[in-house]
Amino acid sequence: MPDMMxxxxxxxxxxxxxxxRRLALGFSTLPCDPAPGFGGVLLGAVAARFTPEVDPDLWPDLVSLTHEVEAARRVSQPRLRHRLQEDRIGLTRSSHRLFRNDQGILRATFNAEKGAPAQHxxxxxxxxxxxxxxxRGPVLGAVRRGLAWLGDIGPDLLLHLSGKSASSCHADAVGDPIGWAMGVLGISALDQRPEKAQIQRQFREALIDAHPDHGGDDGDAARRIADLSEARRILLTS
Structure with a gap:
């Protein structure tokens, strides 16, 4: 099965x-609700991929620009030696995408062959x-995390951008965190939102089942326990 964009x-x-230098935006697909969503993760990944190639003197200005956009202020042009415009005539298109595979794992792809890093x-x-x-706050929070990222461009980055603390970057945890959390804890999606006592009870029971001493898979226990903890956190704080 091909990966889903x-x-x-x-x-x-x-x-x-x-x-x-000039830039314009094209027809983008950036789902951000619940925030940061897949759109926020992709935007943060683009920031992480290209910022190291931007003049370091411009990095503080990039952060300042995120706060201006978050506050819905008008951004005068040109900015950071680049002019944003609506007209795309004579400009070259680059596309950056976020995919999920059939196991639900996220990956990002970047069109880095053309354009200056700052334009992306x-x-x-x-x-x-x-x-x-x-x-905008949570989405630009993901972008700022991307601006500050110093590691590899891979699963750890996408997990960091999503704001999740589970050890696997599963698409459902980003796109539908409540549904994902209920599934991880074994709570039916047809049920009403569980009370705190039910969440804690399901967590304890699932934690026991996941432990190797009680038959849990040795190699998978750490990831499973991390997912359970993240699922409990989501349901208790949502």
Whole structure:
């Protein structure tokens, strides 16, 4: 089964040698509810992938720009040596995407062959202007985590961007955290939202079953226990 695309960011950009570089946004798919959602994870991943190649003198300005977008302020142009425009004529398109495989594991792909790194990062930030204001904080929080990321571009990054503490970056934990958490704890999705006592009881029972001393898989126990703890946290704090 081919991987399913969950989010896409399209950035149109001028050639890197242009005196004032230009960029525009394309037809992107960025689901961000519940935030940061697949869209926020992708935008943060784009920031993490390209920021190390941006002039370090511009990094503080990138962070400042995220706060301006979060506050829905008007951003004067050009900004950071780049001009955002609506017209895409004469610009080249690059697409960055987030996928899930048939096991529910997330992966990101980047079109890095064209455009300056700053154009891709700015595109990720400006794309949040189309996100509802009440969701911008968590989404731009993911972008800022991406701006500060120092590790490899892989599963650990996507987990970090999602804000989850479970050891596996499962798509359902990002797209439907409540449903995922109920499933992990063995609570039927047809039931009403469980009370605190039921959550704690299900957690304790599942924790016992997951432990190797009670028949749990030795190799899978750590991941399973981490998922159970994250599921309990989601249900107790939602």
């Amino acid at each position: 969950l989010a896409e960011l399209q950035v149109f950009h001028s050639r890197p040698i242009a005196p004032t 990062v700015l595109g990720a930030i400006y794309a949040v202007q189309d996100v509802p204001v009440n969701l």
